[in-house]
Amino acid sequence: MNETIVEARNLIKHYKDLNALENVNLTLSANRIYGLLGRNGAGKTTLMSILTAQAFATSGEALVFGASAYENDAVLSRICFIRESQKYPDDFQPQHAFRSAALFYKNWDQDFADRLAEDFQLPVKRRIKKLSRGQLSAVGVIIGLASRAELTFFDEPYLGLDAVARQLFYDRLVEDYAEHPRTIILSSHLIDEVANLLEHVVVIDRGRIIMDADAEEIRGSAVTVSGSAEKVDGFLAGRRILHRETLGSLASVTVDEALGSRERAEAAELGLELAPVSLQQLVVRKTMVRPDGAGSGSIAGEFADDTLEARR
Amino acid sequence: MSRTMAVARMQLINKWTYIGWPLTILAASFLMSLAIFALIPVQEGKYGGGSQAPMWYFLVLGIQSMTLVFPFSQGLSISRKAFYLGTLGLFSLIALGMTGLYLLGGVIEGATNGWGVYGYFFKIPWVTDGPWYSTAAFFFMVMMFMFIIGFWFATIFKRWGTTGTLISTLGTGLVLIGLAALSTLFQWWGVVGTWFAQQTPLSISGWAALLCVVLAAGSYATLRKATP
Numbered sequence: 360m361n362e363t364i365v366e367a368r369n370l371i372k373h374y375k376d377l378n379a380l381e382n383v384n385l386t387l388s389a390n391r392i393y394g395l396l397g398r399n400g401a402g403k404t405t406l407m408s409i410l411t412a413q414a415f416a417t418s419g420e421a422l423v424f425g426a427s428a429y430e431n432d433a434v435l436s437r438i439c440f441i442r443e444s445q446k447y448p449d450d451f452q453p454q455h456a457f458r459s460a461a462l463f464y465k466n467w468d469q470d471f472a473d474r475l476a477e478d479f480q481l482p483v484k485r486r487i488k489k490l491s492r493g494q495l496s497a498v499g500v501i502i503g504l505a506s507r508a509e510l511t512f513f514d515e516p517y518l519g520l521d522a523v524a525r526q527l528f529y530d531r532l533v534e535d536y537a538e539h540p541r542t543i544i545l546s547s548h549l550i551d552e553v554a555n556l557l558e559h560v561v562v563i564d565r566g567r568i569i570m571d572a573d574a575e576e577i578r579g580s581a582v583t584v585s586g587s588a589e590k591v592d593g594f595l596a597g598r599r600i601l602h603r604e605t606l607g608s609l610a611s612v613t614v615d616e617a618l619g620s621r622e623r624a625e626a627a628e629l630g631l632e633l634a635p636v637s638l639q640q641l642v643v644r645k646t647m648v649r650p651d652g653a654g655s656g657s658i659a660g661e662f663a664d665d666t667l668e669a670r671r
Numbered sequence: 672m673s674r675t676m677a678v679a680r681m682q683l684i685n686k687w688t689y690i691g692w693p694l695t696i697l698a699a700s701f702l703m704s705l706a707i708f709a710l711i712p713v714q715e716g717k718y719g720g721g722s723q724a725p726m727w728y729f730l731v732l733g734i735q736s737m738t739l740v741f742p743f744s745q746g747l748s749i750s751r752k753a754f755y756l757g758t759l760g761l762f763s764l765i766a767l768g769m770t771g772l773y774l775l776g777g778v779i780e781g782a783t784n785g786w787g788v789y790g791y792f793f794k795i796p797w798v799t800d801g802p803w804y805s806t807a808a809f810f811f812m813v814m815m816f817m818f819i820i821g822f823w824f825a826t827i828f829k830r831w832g833t834t835g836t837l838i839s840t841l842g843t844g845l846v847l848i849g850l851a852a853l854s855t856l857f858q859w860w861g862v863v864g865t866w867f868a869q870q871t872p873l874s875i876s877g878w879a880a881l882l883c884v885v886l887a888a889g890s891y892a893t894l895r896k897a898t899p
Contacts, residue, residue, distance in 0.1 A: 413745045414898045428748075430895075432674055435748040446742040446899070448688065449735050455684045456743075462677040463747045502746070 361388035364510060364542055365410060370419035372405055372566070379405040380416070381566040387559075389509075390540040392532075394557035394574075396550055396642055402566040403546040404442065407512050411440040423510065439464065439508035441499035443515040447487040453498050454483040457505070464506040471535070472505035478527050479520075492519030500528050504535060512544045517552075525549075529556055550639035560638065564646045574638070581641050582618055585611035586631035594629060601644040613644055678749060678757025679764075682740065688732070689765050693725045697772070700724035701792055708790025717790045722776075725769065726817045732762070733821025737829055742899035751894050759819075759887065766814035773810045774803060798872050808876035816879050823886045826893040 365387035372380040379402050387393055395403050408414035410421050412428035412435070421427065428434045439460075447456055453476065461467040476483050479497040482490070487498065500516045517525045533556060536543060547553050560577055562570035570577070581601065584591050588610035595612055602613040613636055618626070626633055636644075682689060704721035711717055736758050744754040776793035785791050793799070799806045828836045854860050870878075 408898070411748065415896065430750045430752055432750055432753070435750055436674075438748045439746075440748065441746045442899070445746050446739050448682070448685070448740045448743055450685045450688045451743075452685070458684050459681040459743070460747055462681055463674065463749060499746075508748075 361390055363387070364389045364424055366420075366422040367406070367410065368420040368422075370406070370409060370421060371417045372402075372409060372414075373417045379566050380409070383419070383563075383566070383568055385561065385568060385571065387542060387544070389542055391542060391558045392536060392556055393542070393544045394550075394553055394560045395544055395546040395563065396548065396560060397563040398548060398646060401563045401646075403563055404514055405566075406563065407440055407514060407544065407546060408442070411435075411438050411512065413440065413442075436463065436465070437509040438512075439503055439506040439510070440512040441502050441514065443496075443499075443518060445495075445499050447498075449488065451487050452484050453481055453487060453490075453494075453501075456487065456498055456502065457483070460502045460506050464508055466507035466539075468505050468507060472501050475501045475504060475531060478531070479524055493521065493524065494519075496520050497524065504531060507535075507539050507541065510542045510544075512546070514546050515548070516545070517547075517549060525552065529553070532556065550642055551637060554638040557638075562642050562645065569645055570642070577638060577641065579635060580617055581613060581615050581636040581644075583611055583613045583634045583636055583640075584626060584631050585609065585634070586629065590629050590631060594626060594631060601641075601648055613640070615645070674749060674753040675757045675760065678744065678753050679761035681744075682758065682761055689761065693728055693765070693769060696725045696728050697722075697769075701776075704792050705786055705788070705790055708785070708792075709788045713789065715789060716785065717788075718794070718796060719790070719792060720795075722773065722792055722795070726813060729762075729766075729814055729817040730821040733818040733823075734825040736762075736818075737822050737825030737894075741829070741894075741897070745899040751897070755891055755894055758822075762818050763815065766811050766818070769814060770807050770811045774807055777806065801872050805871065805873040805876070809872040812876040812879040812883065815883050819883050819886050819890065823890045826890045826897060829897045830893050 363386055365385065367383050367385040370380050370383040370385075372378075383402075383406060385406075395406070397403050405414065409416045410423055410428070412421075412430070415429075424434050424437060426434050428438060451459075457469070457472045457476075460472075461469060475481075476497075479494075479501070481494055481497045481501070487495065490498070496516060496518050497520065500513070500520075503511050503513050503516065516528060520528065529552070532543070532545075545553055545556065554574070557574045559573050560570060561568060572580075584595060586609065588605055588608055591610045591612050595614055599615040600612060601615045604611045618633065623633060700721040704719045707719065708717050740758065741754060773793050777799055780786060780791055780793050798809055824836060824839070827839050831838075854863055
């Protein structure tokens, strides 16, 4: 197993009227691509901010490379975290931001940054505050990629980027990661788009980690069974149901369990249809399930008809 | 240490912010003052307040360092300490350079009889009356003061938001009003007046330096816990 480079122990972050993180425990190891998934406001940015010492936890411990990052140059110099709402000095152009990054990251690759700027068609000599949302995202993406920091966070890096630019980002990320392995944490709510990149998935919902597993493990960990409602319900009796949809006498039910080959055969005999559940579907369903009793009296059920914003 | 230096260098990547704009503002203000001096047909010393123009820019610079450069520095994983020392260090150098420019301007002004039109831009009654080092100390401290006060208020704003800024501004105002009221009540004004009359540019610089140190220390304490 790879060495551990991030360790969060009982992290709690309370704002005045919001519990942003509720006892988060997390261990990340070196040289993998992590997906930090969850709805807007789930606590993704808060968690990343605390890990990088840009913000402070109410209690708990966050260790990066074995130590707290706070005012710790030895740790900080190995981290890059450009936030989604990153601010830049007033007079800065993208080229200035890149030259700044070059001063602080020993692995900074200026050629790579130049190529990326060309790929993203980023006007490097326009003032940053005049850039569009997509161009602003591109600046952050380029700094994140070209800095080649050992621990790199991408905070919703695709905001405002068009489909081509997003694909470009995913491609460059994978290519560069193959050549220069490092730990990448990709925070996202466009789950389907990034699903194939991820080696490990962490899902956070209302400040709690509700899923923390290898992408391989998750694929096929849930299944949707559809057919006549009676048969479906009979077949799935006693299983962990994530979601149930009915249309007339037909039902489509998602269970949070894998089915063995005998069960699959049985389903086929009953004339039931089995369909895999995409990571996005799984996250949406898991996020919408309210664990009974848990959740400190918070509004259960109120979000039932909410959908993940990613589904657009 | 090298990261502190890098913070200073980072802010010089775009030369306009710390060098171009202050010089442009100074030059524009100077030329305008000169034009006005030339238009007034008086054969004796004419004084203007145009040389203070860059000072107001420094106030803005202090605010922006905290509201924009600090969040950026956090994105590049720069420690708060390195950011603070690098930024304040860089500004001290800029203030030093500007002070040199003001002194030089004053010398030329004196030698050319007010640029040939009896106009005095760098020479300010009382401020520049003393020896050169007292003038230098005064200009330098005023510049530092403007930057630090901007930085300080922006730190308060970053840390405690609008409410905090409002409370600290109103609080400062209340304390000053309270002091004024006390002075009136206990008839201290005579003493206060005498005290001010006794001050020289050098001693005022000393007091400003003291205030700067207090504010700078306060900013640092606040910055240590500020988030971008």
